[in-house]
Amino acid sequence: MTKKHAAMEIENLRKVYSTKKEEVVAIKDVSLTIPEGKFVSIVGPSGCGKSTFLHIVGGFIEKSTGKVKVRGKEVEKPGPDRGMMFQESALFPWLNVFDNVAWGLDIQGVAKKERNEIVEKYLKLVRLWDFRNQLPSQLSGGMRQRVSLARILAFDPEVLLMDEPFGALDAQTREEMQVELLRIWSESKKSVLFVTHDIEEAVFLSDTVVVFSGRPAVISEVIDIKFPRPRDLNLYKSAEFRDYRNQIWDLLHKEHHKPVQIVSEVVNG
Numbered sequence: 001m002t003k004k005h006a007a008m009e010i011e012n013l014r015k016v017y018s019t020k021k022e023e024v025v026a027i028k029d030v031s032l033t034i035p036e037g038k039f040v041s042i043v044g045p046s047g048c049g050k051s052t053f054l055h056i057v058g059g060f061i062e063k064s065t066g067k068v069k070v071r072g073k074e075v076e077k078p079g080p081d082r083g084m085m086f087q088e089s090a091l092f093p094w095l096n097v098f099d100n101v102a103w104g105l106d107i108q109g110v111a112k113k114e115r116n117e118i119v120e121k122y123l124k125l126v127r128l129w130d131f132r133n134q135l136p137s138q139l140s141g142g143m144r145q146r147v148s149l150a151r152i153l154a155f156d157p158e159v160l161l162m163d164e165p166f167g168a169l170d171a172q173t174r175e176e177m178q179v180e181l182l183r184i185w186s187e188s189k190k191s192v193l194f195v196t197h198d199i200e201e202a203v204f205l206s207d208t209v210v211v212f213s214g215r216p217a218v219i220s221e222v223i224d225i226k227f228p229r230p231r232d233l234n235l236y237k238s239a240e241f242r243d244y245r246n247q248i249w250d251l252l253h254k255e256h257h258k259p260v261q262i263v264s265e266v267v268n269g
């Protein structure tokens, strides 16, 4: 029988950035296991190392020491098993919505008929099939992010890595996108690692919220969010929701008020 791996396994991860002047410890020692099919968010003070962590799992930044595995396979570089989404959609402005989603499939040499079926499937999933002939500039920010998501899902990655994907959207669009993301996630069943500044967003979306300390990042708390699914925006109004929010807020503000020397660890090269 083959061993069933977790979606993502991070063991004793450490990242030190070397600059001309100094060596900066961005991540001190983080271990985290994300089970298959779960939605896990990371919150933490600004500059604590959340993006660095996500980019290391994505294979875009090299780790210093430790182990990072996706479905049991050691991460060495970016790969199609990991779909990465950023704050700004990285769509080609000269291609229409359909061709933006089709582009990666063409590069992979997917036959035209199959490619067209995949593009249709995912544009329908993100509810943008009727906009397939529009250019990105003709869409709203939220719609552009939905096209980005369709493009990533078309690759059928094993896990989704999302770095503040709704950070540039207004508050109302952001909430709509959270609902949309949960709907799409429940249909696609991907494991998600989601970085956000927004505590409420993390509580609303996640099975688990991981709270990072100030830099250098260590995990200060792992909180399971026990709301049933499907979830809707009324959850924001519940007392339990506020309890989770306040618990995380307290943790982050405790971090914020730590003395400066603890927030920044600099090692001599």
Ligand SMILES: Nc1ncnc2c1ncn2[C@@H]1O[C@H](COP(=O)(O)OP(=O)(O)OP(=O)(O)O)[C@@H](O)[C@H]1O
Binding pocket: 017, 018, 019, 024, 026, 044, 045, 046, 047, 048, 049, 050, 051, 052, 053, 197, 215
């Ligand atoms: N290429 C680099 N060289 C040197 N230091 C870096 C580099 N990239 C990031 N850092 C430092 O590492 C720390 C972590 O940065 P990172 O962007 O991962 O934090 P973050 O938690 O995602 O921040 P934010 O929430 O503000 O987006 C920061 O102090 C940053 O200045």
